[in-house]
Amino acid sequence: GKEEVLPIFLASRDWKPGQPDVPTASSGPIAIYRSPELPSGYLEVALTLPAGQDRVGLLAAITGTLAAHDLSIQAAEIRTQEDGAIADRFWVIPAGPRAPPADEELASQLAQRFARALEDPASIILPPLAQRGQPGTIPATVFFNGPVNGRTELTVLSQERNRPGLLYVIAKTFAEQGINTEGLLGLDSFTVTKEGRPLTPDEQAALQQALVAL
DSSP: OOOOOOOOGGGTTTTTOOOOOOEEEEETTEEEEEOOSTTTTEEEEEEEEEEEEOOOTTTHHHHHHHHTTTTTEEEEEEOOTTTTTEEEEEEEOOOSSSSOOOHHHHHHHHHHHHHHHHHHGOOOOOOOOOOOOOOOOSOOOOEEEETTTEEEEEEEEEETTOOTTTHHHHHHHHHTTTTTEEEEEEETTEEEEEETBBBOOOHHHHHHHHHHHH
């Protein structure tokens, strides 16, 4: 597999990502982990899919699922294994006024909503906290690099970086443009492809126009 990426919110603590051998709960492709190494209030949600399941809109489906459950993503690791399997990890904290349900119920709810989101992206309805702000009122800045190893690298910087659901909004924009997310560093640097290739200059311009209006 590829080298692990240190979640940015723990980078200054010299902490190597670890995962307990057994999740506290799991349902379908979703597993929930709680580790004493995590800061107070954090839990890890892992998404594991076999080779051949990667698709445009996958990141939007899982990030939208988390946002819809009032779980704010604080760090993430998006990985495609060498054999094509998906091994994504999200470190989240509750963002809503109510505590999340017990881990077993939460895993089941996340798995069901994720399956619906894959079939019907419009089924994702964000809670009020994740809807705050009007699109375009705080524009994002987009930087492109690449192509690197057959992929386009880009960074999306927004003053609303801590807004719940922001990563979903970015991922949804990618999906609407037919762009697949190959990797993610922190919460704002992405490697992407379109139809298995880097983005053309025209595609970069179209994506930039869509992203700056977040």
